[in-house]
Amino acid sequence: MRIRNIRSTLIIAAVASAAMLAGCSQSASKQLDSNRVNVVASFYPLYDFSKKIGGEHVNVINVVPAGVEAHDWTPKSRDLQLLNNADVFVYEGAGFEGWVDDVLKSIPADGPIVVEASHNVPLLKLEEAEEDGHGHGDEEKSDEHAHGEEGVDPHIWLSPSNAKIIGDNIKEALIKADPAHKAEFEANYKSFTESMDALDAKYKEQLGKVKQKELVTSHQSFGYLCRDYGLTQMPIMGLSPDAEPTAQQMKNITTFIKEHQVRTIFFEELVSDKLAKTLAKDAGVETAVLNPLEGLTEEQQKNGEDYVSIMEKNLQQLVKALQ
Structure with missing residues (x-):
């Protein structure tokens, strides 16, 4: 199992203390677990998918607190500390997290396995999204650069068929982090895809x-x-x-x-x-x-x-x- 050694009890204490300071409702959910694969997700859908596919073998942390709009959130030092000491970091990509490029550059060599959830997802170009969805065209360009990578729509998770691709990316990272439980991750992913197919139907x-x-x-x-x-x-x-x-x-x-x-x-x-x-x-x-x-x-x-x-x-x- 690739559960990384937490560098020291001091780091664990610091992370736990930071989580406590973030508020009681968040404290229990923002602690690393040395007995399971620690997954840090950049926002809610990736947290939910990781929990379902990882099952009992993973400890999943959603860095964005409950009730906070993901577009508005940026990581604090305690979030970066959690991320760097995790086994897997899952982020959306496609330009959704404006903060992620700087974070990826700062991840240490012995840091987490990094998963770009949008990998292999067929992305809608902004022009296509506008044709289908009557977007605001040229008047929206400044917003596009802030929240869309090269003019793509990053809101991929609202399609169950896309969710299956995202889930596959997460599953492969979990297997890499913890190959001993590959069969369970595969089985959980099969159940996940069945639920997405049912939703799509x-x-x-x-x-x-x-x-x-x-x-x-x-x-x-x-x-x-x-x-x-x-x-x-x-x-x-x-x-x-x-x-x-x-x-x-x-x-x-x-x-x-x-x-x-x-x-x-x-x-x-x-x-x-x-x-x-x-x-x-x-x-x-x-x-x-x-x-x-x-x-x-x-x-x-x-x-x-x-x-x-x-x-x-x-x-x-x-x-x-x-x-």
């Missing part, structure tokens, strides 16, 4: 019946989901949930709502819903939550929610709004 079956194919979302995160299931998104904001739309973009969205008789504007829980609700009020339509799964709230974590349960709730919301 539900989406295809239920969204195949809806009359409405257009949706308005708070930010441009559902390009892959729209691609997979024949939908079109009109985002209020760009690839980042903080990208403020111009007056012309707001006018275009209002026109889109009227032309396509859109009845619901979707917002997300971890960013302000003010703009979505203002637009909905002006257009005389409803609002509802569509979760981009960049992170869970503390309440969702306590209730045992996960990627699959949230994606199923997203499907219910979509069917309700589009039928």
Whole structure:
């Protein structure tokens, strides 16, 4: 088993103390375990997938705290310490984590196995995402450079078919870190792919019946989901949930709502819903939550929610709004 030796009890103590200082709710989840493969994930979906595929043989740490929007988060020294002493580090890639390039350069030679989760995933170029999802074009370029690698949409995890590729990348790293448990990782991955196939079948079956194919979302995160299931998104904001739309973009969205008789504007829980609700009020339509799964709230974590349960709730919301 490739469980790296923790360099010293002093490091363990320092990590534990830092985690304690980060708050009681985070302390238990941000400690390394010398008896298992320690996996550090850069945000929630990678944490969830790693737990499911690793099972009892892994200790998975999500460095982004509950309730924090992943786009806005950057690592602190205690997070870097955890990462450097882990066995595996899983990050999204495709330009999603603006901080990751500097971190990768600083990882020591005896540091973790590094997994770029987006490896082998067919990425949507920004132009394709705009064609499918009515992105904001040239006016969005500054946002694109901040949150998209070479003009690609990084929100790959919202496609169950992409999730299987991400899961395969994670599985291979776990096998490399702990070859003694290869059979269990393979079996867990098989179960994971079956759950993704079941989710994909539900989406295809239920969204195949809806009359409405257009949706308005708070930010441009559902390009892959729209691609997979024949939908079109009109985002209020760009690839980042903080990208403020111009007056012309707001006018275009209002026109889109009227032309396509859109009845619901979707917002997300971890960013302000003010703009979505203002637009909905002006257009005389409803609002509802569509979760981009960049992170869970503390309440969702306590209730045992996960990627699959949230994606199923997203499907219910979509069917309700589009039928």
